[in-house]
Amino acid sequence: MSKYPFINRKTELKNLISGLKHGRDYVLIAPRRFGKTSLAKKVLKEISQDNNYLIIHIDLMFYSGGDVKSIAEGIINSCLNMLGISGKIRQLWRQVDFSVNLKLNYGDLGLEPIIQLFKDSSGEDDWRLLEEALELPEKIAIKKNKKVIVFYDEFGEIDHFVERVIKVFRSVVQHHEEVSYLFAGSQETLMNKIFLDKSGAFYRFGELITLKELTKPDVFMYIAETHPKMKPEIISEILELLNGHPYYTSRILSYFISNPEMFIDVKSFYNYIRAVLIPQEEAYLELQILKIKERVNALDVMRVLSLRLSPYTELQLKEQQVYSTLRMLEIGGYIRKESRGIYTITDPLLNFFLRD
Numbered sequence: 001m002s003k004y005p006f007i008n009r010k011t012e013l014k015n016l017i018s019g020l021k022h023g024r025d026y027v028l029i030a031p032r033r034f035g036k037t038s039l040a041k042k043v044l045k046e047i048s049q050d051n052n053y054l055i056i057h058i059d060l061m062f063y064s065g066g067d068v069k070s071i072a073e074g075i076i077n078s079c080l081n082m083l084g085i086s087g088k089i090r091q092l093w094r095q096v097d098f099s100v101n102l103k104l105n106y107g108d109l110g111l112e113p114i115i116q117l118f119k120d121s122s123g124e125d126d127w128r129l130l131e132e133a134l135e136l137p138e139k140i141a142i143k144k145n146k147k148v149i150v151f152y153d154e155f156g157e158i159d160h161f162v163e164r165v166i167k168v169f170r171s172v173v174q175h176h177e178e179v180s181y182l183f184a185g186s187q188e189t190l191m192n193k194i195f196l197d198k199s200g201a202f203y204r205f206g207e208l209i210t211l212k213e214l215t216k217p218d219v220f221m222y223i224a225e226t227h228p229k230m231k232p233e234i235i236s237e238i239l240e241l242l243n244g245h246p247y248y249t250s251r252i253l254s255y256f257i258s259n260p261e262m263f264i265d266v267k268s269f270y271n272y273i274r275a276v277l278i279p280q281e282e283a284y285l286e287l288q289i290l291k292i293k294e295r296v297n298a299l300d301v302m303r304v305l306s307l308r309l310s311p312y313t314e315l316q317l318k319e320q321q322v323y324s325t326l327r328m329l330e331i332g333g334y335i336r337k338e339s340r341g342i343y344t345i346t347d348p349l350l351n352f353f354l355r356d
């Protein structure tokens, strides 16, 4: 397998690359581990080949426990790094030659006030610092006479901050003419609430892209080409069980390389799933189950769905209860509506785990 395997997503790649280059904003939503970050990185790498664009990548996961100042700090760091200033503002401003260097090389960007604000800020100043940090990409674009693409990963994490943070974000970034934004996050982290709710702060901010599993023919071709020793019947079994899920598929393929004997027939393949893959993923599966259990009956509904039965007929619950539980599971990204009354579990390994 090549070092950076990347299967399909051709339509999404094409649309995102051309749309971002044309100044449009996008929101990428999918359940956990569906390949949001991988897709975004591929898009950014492609755009960065073009000298007219600058790329800033900010992962909000790192700041999810933090306060307003640390989010601002993260944004400033990413901007400085993009400009080729390595290091972190927290250490940088103490260096004697840093402010000289800034004036000499980046004087036209007007970074000194931000640095000053960073040094002194506390309390209400932190909000000004955040605004200044959010303005940086637009300032950089104008001064450098280039378009800037900003990628905020794990944007759902922003919901853990006080509401005012989201409002400040929107109020600043919506005025930016020279910057395109790409937001990514999983349904579990409330992306829907921020971007889909009419009352959400980012309602109608950008075009919504919901990632699905990779398509089975694409994954089949990919495995057959890169792993010619894998038997077609096993490839079919992988697709049947894991439904083209990017993360699990790549886990299996890397295990296959060093342990081909686990894949000689269907029986040993399932042995591998139970004895290796599930234990490897146990913590993650348990965490999902814990979250699902936060709502009464939700785990029972999931179990019934994993058996491809209907929770309306199988459970001793009122129709309204089943309906609202299904809604909650769908909003959380745990299940997906296939057609009227038909739901499937989005995490195929969880599906197997519940059924097994």
Ligand SMILES: Nc1ncnc2c1ncn2[C@@H]1O[C@H](COP(=O)(O)OP(=O)(O)OP(=O)(O)O)[C@@H](O)[C@H]1O
Pocket: 005, 006, 007, 008, 009, 030, 031, 032, 033, 034, 035, 036, 037, 038, 039, 185, 186, 246, 247, 248, 250
């Ligand atoms: N298009 C793809 N082709 C092949 N493998 C992929 C593809 N997309 C994702 N993967 C594999 O799946 C793994 C998970 O992908 P990624 O981290 O991009 O998902 P994510 O949606 O950002 O997950 P999270 O919600 O946890 O941040 C990657 O490490 C990679 O191995």
Ligand SMILES: [Mg+2]
Pocket: 036, 037, 038, 153, 154
């Ligand atoms: Mg990710």
